[in-house]
Amino acid sequence: MYDLIIIGAGPAGITASVYAARKRLNFLVITLDIGGQAAWSGDIENYTGYQFITGPDLASKFESHMRQYNFDMKENEEVLDIVRMDGYFKVKTHKSEYEAKAVIVASGKVSRELGVPGEKEFKHKGxxxxxxxxxxxxxxxxxxxxxxxxxxxxxxxxxxxxxxxxxxxxxxxxxxxxxxxxxxxxxxxxxxxxxxxxxxxxxxxxxxxxxxxxxxxxxxxxxxxxxxxEIGLIPNSGFAKGVEKNKYGEIIVNCRNETNIPGLFAAGDVTDVHEKQIVIAAGEGSKAALSAFKYLNQRR
Amino acid sequence: MEKKVTVYSTPTCPFCIRVKQFLKENNIRFEDIDVSADSEKADEMIKKSGQMGVPVIEIEGDIVVGFDKDKIKESLGI
Missing domain, CATH: 3.50.50.60 (FAD/NAD(P)-binding domain)
Structure with a gap:
């Protein structure tokens, strides 16, 4: 069993991974892609330390920063459910399932779909x-x-x-x-x-x-x-079923990134945090990892 | 033997840039085709992949759609 599972590898998930690695936690990152919305951004001029950087370049810098540490990672894997067990969590994906004492949801936002017939069939076919x-x-x-x-x-x-x-x-x-x-x-x-x-x-x-x-x-x-x-974005929170969300589907967190479920934390654009910015998501990711570290220490 | 790799991309697409970064990091040589500048090549890509999204990566006849790292690695044998 892992100490921690981090779901998502955008700015929030990647920063959480860096902090978790530096706290020597035994953790797993499960994600569909790397970089999240940052990888899709055009020109970024408001991430501290870079007067100018493109989205793909920043995503690639995030990735290489994360990869200098040792931890387990499952890419191209979609989380379907987080089941709360007695004192731990089971995270089910479309390929397998994994267990951890704590979880950070940092799955960001995805494009809203129209939900009409033909949409799935003709994706990338026009x-x-x-x-x-x-x-x-x-x-x-x-x-x-x-x-x-x-x-x-x-x-x-x-x-x-x-x-x-x-x-x-x-x-x-x-x-x-x-x-x-x-x-x-x-x-x-x-x-x-x-x-x-x-x-x-x-x-x-x-x-x-x-x-x-x-x-x-x-x-x-x-x-x-x-x-x-082009009808906007929605939080990618459907798999987090027992978690309290606001009317937009964003996971409700307090200032320590705790959700209503002890041991389950959330960070970045998937949450109700004020303002959705790369630098904010990164900061939230670090807070969530530090909160998870404290939570794990208290249980030892 | 080195495999022939072609990337069909547009200059503005983030995942096209990521694919090319990934190939360079792994020292894979590839031909880069900008389908926004060459409509014949764009049609060729659509015909080969049966779809209209970029990037498309052709590895010795194998077609990979999107930045699917697992498939690209498998096809390259790395």
């Missing part, structure tokens, strides 16, 4: 959650951006330079986000904004051929070859 990554493949094609906030506006502005036509499918009566971005999008002749419009299905054969949209009780098909879903 449907993407990252216009920055996959956008250039839609050269001279017709695409839809689903969403109406800043990330959707950003995606639309990127696609204007690449695609032939850009449809913005917005569920609200008008676009949200910053005025400066909104005006750029609305003024562009390539863009058609469809407000009060719901996306109800993704259509296609091998690749996407269109989407079904619902406007004023009328359903229509819109022919597009690409769909970018």
């Amino acid at each position: 449907l993407s959650y990252c216009a920055t990554c996959d956008g250039p493949l839609f050269n001279n094609k017709d695409v839809a951006v689903v969403g109406g906030g800043n990330s959707a506006l950003d995606a639309a502005l990127q696609m204007i330079r690449i695609a032939r036509r850009v449809y913005m499918i917005n569920i609200n009566p008008s676009l949200g986000g910053d005025t400066i971005l909104r005006e750029k999008v609305e003024r562009d002749s390539k863009v058609t904004v469809l407000n009060n419009t719901r996306t109800t299905a993704i259509l296609g054969d091998k690749m996407i051929t269109g989407i079904k949209i619902l406007r004023a009780d009328k359903e229509d098909d819109l022919a597009v070859q690409g769909v970018f879903v």
Whole structure:
């Protein structure tokens, strides 16, 4: 049995690992990816010590810092459940299960999905959650951006330079986000904004051929070859079942990163911590590891 | 014998950058194809991988989609 299991390897999980290693804890890190949202970030200019660094570079520095220590790590493994046993926890993944006396949940946030038919089938077959990554493949094609906030506006502005036509499918009566971005999008002749419009299905054969949209009780098909879903992020907390969360699904923690369950700690964007920043997530990760260390010491 | 490795990527995609960092750290030589600048190569990538996400890594005919470290290591035999 491990002393500690850390779930996630973004800024919070990685910093927790560094602290846990330096406290000589016997621990395991379980994660789908390394770097978390930091790896997806573009230019970072507010992480202390770096006037400028890109997301991938910072993620890689985090990773090499973590890897200089000795501990167990399971990558590409998804946690499905944390079961509270008598004085320890069982962490179940899609591959196996592991036991530890304490757990830190640092699983961050993930892209919100539309939850409509066809979304899973056509992921990467025309449907993407990252216009920055996959956008250039839609050269001279017709695409839809689903969403109406800043990330959707950003995606639309990127696609204007690449695609032939850009449809913005917005569920609200008008676009949200910053005025400066909104005006750029609305003024562009390539863009058609469809407000009060719901996306109800993704259509296609091998690749996407269109989407079904619902406007004023009328359903229509819109022919597009690409769909970018930009409807925000949700905390990746579904597997932490008995843990108290707020209405957004964020795990509620106190200033010591304790949850309502003794021995179960949480840190970073998956929690209700004020402000979601890389530097804050890292700080929260270190606090959670130190709290877990104290908890383990008191039980000895 | 050294395996032929090709990375299909876009300059702005974070996981493309991570894949290339990973290959360099392991001293694996690879051809880097920017599909945002070459639409023929983009079509080739879509045909080979049956999907439209980057990065795609081709290792001696084996296709790996995304920065899937386990699969890349297995295919490279490292």
